[in-house]
């Protein structure tokens with residue numbers, strides 16, 4: 001007997017030795033492995049309130065499960081209940097169970113949030129617009145009677161992070177309204193609450209809008225009145241609006257959007273009390289201001305003006321012909337080369353006094369100095385047989401125009417001046 005024990009001991013030692021040798025290389029094969037448990041019990045399948053689970057150890061040689069056995073379902077006859085964390089609508093709960101027959105086996109049983117169907121909920125106090133409510137809950141499993149139950153607060157209905165409000169009946173100045181509030185964390189929890197009656201709130205509206213031909217009627221209507229029974233506290237008879245777009249004793253005319261050459265504008269006549277001059281900002285009639293039509297351009301004191309057919313005009317900017325920069329001196333060119341023609345100077349735009357802009361001179365034969373670029377020509381000297389020094393000309397004095405307006409308007413300006421000139425002739 002002693003001998004047999006000794007042999008067993010040796011066998012185990014050998015196996016351990018083998019394990020030490022081979023385990024890192026994982027060469028032990030499951031089908032041939034003489035499993036040796038690592039002695040650590042793990043729960044491989046969680047037991048539930050109604051079904052059993054599994055526990056196992058692991059072979060330290062091959063990693064296969066060993067000593068697999070079942071765990072009883074979570075009942076007080078097999079498990080000791082430890083710490084209990086009750087669930088809320090927001091957070092899950094938990095119960096710690098310890099197996100009675102082996103205290104090393106501890107499982108955490110998760111309790112879903114209170115919105116889950118495993119709970120019976122009962123509203124103890126309905127939440128309102130002014131106070132929180134309360135609900136009681138209990139787990140439906142008979143194994144948790146008296147364990148998982150309690151109360152939870154239902155936040156005040158004005159807490160929009162918890163309640164989704166849906167107005168079913170708008171309140172008016174004549175009657176209360178109604179809204180339903182649905183608990184965002186558990187939508188079956190829905191409550192209704194009254195929306196308080198509203199105060200009267202008046203605003204001016206036209207009963208009949210005045211026109212250039214007819215007067216109108218304005219009323220100070222209560223915007224909180226039920227649509228079925230509107231009411232007002234003041235009524236005003238309004239005179240017709242002016243035919244011209246100008247203010248008169250009853251209306252102030254204001255430009256809302258200026259007209260342009262490309263589109264019409266918007267103006268409005270704001271009603272005012274002719275006696276007190278009190279303006280009724282909300283009582284206004286909008287009118288179209290026709291789009292502008294170009295009549296002419298003219299220059300006055302160095303400024304360019306545009307004139308429209310409606311008699312209005314506006315300054316577009318400063319117009320002043322400036323002398324062009326002096327051209328740089330041309331570099332030596334070869335004999336035969338001909339200078340390019342100088343650009344014609346632009347016509348000066350000093351229309352006010354009719355002073356013509358300097359015409360650009362025309363480049364003569366031979367080299368005409370242009371601005372620096374022209375220097376390239378000088379290189380040709382190499383080819384020239386008897387390259388003389390090219391005559392140097394100072395650059396033309398061009399007259400340029402500096403007008404700080406868009407080119408489109410500039411083109412128009414030219415056209416205008418031409419028109420004007422024609423008119424002079």
Ligand SMILES: [Zn+2]
Pocket residue numbers: 028030033034035036059060061062063064
């Ligand atoms: Zn093994």
Ligand SMILES: [Zn+2]
Pocket residue numbers: 173174199200201222223224225231
């Ligand atoms: Zn009212």
